[in-house]
Amino acid sequence: MGTRQEIGKQLFAGQLNMxxxxxxDQYLFTAPEAKVRLNVVGIGMMGMEHCKVTMLEGRATIHGFYDADPHSRDHHLKALSSAHPGQKFVVYDTLxxxxxxxxxxGLIICTPNWTHVDVVREAVKSRKHILLEKPMATTIADAYEITKLAEGYEGVFQIGLQYRFKAIYAEAIHEALERKAIGDIKTISIQEHRVPFLDKVKQWNKxxxxxxxxxxxxxxxxxDLFNLFAQSKPDHVYATGGTAVNFQDFEYAGERSDILDHACVTVVYQNGIRASFNLCMFxxxxxEEIVxxxxxxRLKAYENTDYLPVHRKETHLEVLSGLHRPSRISTPCYPANIQHSGHHGATYYEHKYFIDNIEGNKTNTASVEEGFWSIVVGVAAEESVKTGNVVQIEELLAESGIRV
Known part of the structure; x- marks a missing residue:
């Protein structure tokens, strides 16, 4: 998209009405022609976020959507129609x-996690461009099946691991992998401290x-960020975790919640890099912080939303290079309307690069193979918590009949 439309449509979106x-009489604020028409499969919270950033980015538009839940379907049709008066959206009866x-x-697949493999089996028949939300699957076997379905795929097949496009991580990637500001990476540490999982239709995420x-x-x-920064395959994983606060007594349809609300995960890579992850969901x-x-x-970056009235920066990045090269301290961010459009602007740029990919321009969006390896580490960590053992990746893959 050219500079003129970027200034008019994105930078001042929601602030100026022309x-x-x-x-x-419109020049700066002439909306670009939407050249790509997308359908959303699964129109829940993330489906609506995808709709929002698609329309904001402007080179694509939402043609219609399908959702098996009638309440979600009707609610979001009303919301979309209200936000975009005059535009008609097709509501499909079947996948x-x-x-x-x-x-x-193209298709944006945002259905609940365990349905992804079934939806992809149908979606690939269309040969349309596909953006598949994370996690690409819930098991290694299903994730591997999706990688096989995507082999030689004619269209774009992108996995929705959009955190690599948050401003703090985008700058960390630039500094550490492109600029080599800290030399050769030896250790990676990430922590996420946050509120519990939000509500979903039929509470499937519990x-x-x-x-x-x-x-x-x-x-x-x-x-995915571990794998990206390590530039290597994981060798073994050890994790501990449990349920200390959230959903201890939660039941839905006669089933008791069994998800973790805290964990510590260590990943050792084939090239010797070691990574640690600390999670607290209460x-x-x-x-979020990465070191x-x-x-x-040494590089450190974080983003923080704590709902306090004290004014402080939401993001921070520091690169301390000692005597090797200049150090720097910065506040990575996007224009406010983009940064607040979802996941600190990451979903917007995920869509920007999705359209770039469709137009034949190379980007660093997550491939199906990268999506697969993010699932491998996650499944290994869950298995390690369950068994108390170190999980060897080669053995874990072999259990699913996979040798890579």
Whole structure:
């Protein structure tokens, strides 16, 4: 998208209303022509976030959606129609019709985790571009099946591991992997402290058999970052965790919740890099932090939302390079309307790069293979918590008949 449309549509979105101007009097605020039409499969909270950033980015538009839950379907149709008066959205009765509409170029799959493999089996028949939400699957076997379905796929097949596009991580990637500001990475540490899992339709995210478990459902984002920074395959994983506060007495439809609300995970990579992850899901905030230590320096970055009236920066990044090169301290961020559009702007840029991929421009969006390895680490961590043992990745894969 050109600079003119970026200034008009994105930078001032929601702040200035230029609708009173006739078309011939609009220049900066002329909306770009949407060249890509997308259908959303699964229109819950994340489905709506995908709709929002698609329309904000502007090169694509939402054509329609399918959802098996009538309440979600009707509620979000009303919300979309209200936000975009005059635009008609197609509501599909079946998954097949949503996937195979000839007027549509791509599919955004946001259904509950355990349904992904079934939806992908149908979606790939369409040969349309696909953006599949994380986690790509809940088991290694299902994730591997999806990798096989994606082999030689004609369209874009992108996995929704969008945390790599949060401002703090995008800058960390630039500093550590591209600029080599801390030399060779030796250790990686990430922590997430946050509120409990939010409500979902039929509360599926409170049960491991539907979500894959906390370390798959939520933490695949961080294991993707581990894999990205390590630039290597995981060798073995050890994890401890439990349920200390959240959902201890929670039941739904006669089933008791069994997900973790805290964990500590260690991943050792084939190249010797060691990574550690600390999770707490009963903290009164949203806080993420990454620390990378290299042989020539240290990088630390965080983002924080704690709901207090005290004014302080939401993001921070520091690169301490000692005598090797200049150090720096910064506040990575995006324009406010983008940063607040979902996941600190990460979903917006995930969509920007999805359209770039469709247009043939190379990006660093997560591939299906990268999605697979984020699941492998998550499943290994869940298994280690359950058994108390170190999980060897080669053995874990062999249990599913996989040799890579």
């Amino acid at each position: 609708d009173y101007l006739e078309h011939q 097949q019709s949503a996937c195979n509409d000839p007027d549509v170029d 049960f491991t058999k539907y979500s894959g478990g906390t370390l798959v459902e939520k933490c695949c984002h961080y294991f 903290a009164p905030m949203f806080y 990378l230590c290299g042989n020539e320096g």
